[in-house]
Amino acid sequence: MDLPKLAIAALGGTVSMQARNAGEGVIPTVSGEALLASVPQLTTLARVTVETLGLLPSASLNFGCLLSVLSWAKYQVEQGAVGVVITQGTDTLEEAAVFFDYLWDCDEPLVLTGAMRSAKQAGADGPANVLDACRVALAENSRRRGVQVVMNGQIHQARCVRKTDSLALQAFSSPIFGPAGLLVENHVGYLCPSVPHSVLPLPQHTTHKVALLEASLSADTLLLENILKLGYDGLVIAGFGAEHVSESWAAMIEVIAGKIPVIIATRTGSGSTAQHSYGFAGSELDLIRKGALMAGFLCPRKARILLWLLLGCQRQDELARYLNDNSRLQP
Template sequence: MGEGCALGVVLLALGGTISVPGGARGARLSGAEITAAVPGLTDLRVPLEVRDVQAVPSGSLTFAQVLDVVDVASRAVAEGADGVVVTQGTDTLEETAFLADLVWPHEAPFVLTGAMRQPAMAGADGPANVLAAVRVAAAREARGAGALVVLGDEVHAARWVRKTHSTSPAAFSSPDTGPLGHVVEGRVRLLLAAPRHEPLAAGCDRERLEASRVALHVVTLDDDGAQLQGLEATHAGLVVAGFGVGHVPDVLVPRLGTLAEHMPVVLTSRTGSGSVLRHTYKAPGSETDLLRRGLIDGGFLDPYKSRVLLRLLLASGAGRDHIAKAFAVRG
């Protein structure tokens, strides 16, 4: 049960497709309206408290706003909630879920969900996703699992989940692991357990967070690195999404090495799954060459989640060695 007297599940409603009714421009469904349209929700016999927090499309969410939502959720758990559900847009769901997971300190599940189709569309998926998310948030099996993403009756770890299709209702998957579990006939079945790590400090100074800008450079064919010029003056860190196992054109190598002398530079793969390597290839621009020049191994973390982790670490005042150790543990 919860950490105080049990309140059941608290649902925090943001914006996103799940809240877009169609028709009037700018109209938004409240959390109460979203849950009222969910068949079978009252039959769960799970006390549900619904709160509206930020009416923000997920593409416009900021780190600070997400951390504010986590704070609200944390207070709800401290007051006795058994779990929390957050409804939001799916565009940045994989990033907001990972940010929440990095700082979530409770055993109570933190479950994020949304929709790929608006409520007025044929085959709207929002109601089923909310029902499944509430089931997971209330389930003993989900306790201690951190932040979870629930869509299409699949339960994904925030650490692994990605949005892999722009329009399909089955847009979310975890390419490296598959889902942790499923909701089957109303029963939450978790088949795998995601590793949990000590949460990072959620109360970082918001001014420092704002100042801890992290750039993301996706390497492309015949990339001349022009976008990397002057980065030391504007950003505190860089994530490089390299080819394949972590390769870049050799012309970029001196520039990346110089940047690594001034800021943490994390090497990841742009492929969408799999890990960067450490010492298989030796040519200029290879992973061995780049790591030798001071870049940090991102492991299995994709570029988007690496950027989330790096920015949060920088905002907490972490130095390069601490950052490298954090990526070694979490990547």
């Protein structure tokens, strides 16, 4: 029987970490090849190609690195891979996933996974997550679903998933919408049908900058006053509640929105921004009148990535359409 071809890229992260000496903190040292050796069942499922593209904690990844990984992943599909799996650290897993999702135009699955426990820690979850991710990437019913995150036996859509716990095994969830699917006794099952979605072209330039600021009680406006002087090309605000800010912040946002795109998202971790509920100074109605756009269900971090990508391909005029596109958020 001719087994399907599966490609795996290792970028580092906790799934690749162990301590060199007793009592020291763990660091990325385990290559993709060594990680693959911890999952011998894979040899019965697929012909596996594995490459170690980096050994970094995920906080040190950047957009340039992710564009290189994306190019590698698309090449693997061109070479006959029926699915691609990427292992990386969980700190920026949700951001990397949505970055890829906006650019992944292949029918073949692209699946991200990682670990909450290091390679040598008792009960390490890395091998199980890698095996689950590979099963998802190989499953026929995973095609045309864009990019997904597989952790702890659950499958999450890239645009919904968030890391909601710092250390727990069940660190990943999709607030409001729940997981897109589950692995039950090695079977890949989905809770909702696949939904067609549009993707963006690759960015033509990558040197632009998008700032992310969080509103907080009694915060001053010094950073806002200097956003334009510092050369930022876009701004995302993590606002209170349904995306509210103080009156002083609202005044500065009006000035900034006249020059660069400004998105207001909610800092709460769950739920959507409002559109026409509140009318006070600094409310969503006031901010919309001042030129800001509401992020909807996109969290501030993912809204920043969307804006960066749109600016990079000079399609920032389509920002409102992408923010209002909830097709991937409807089970």
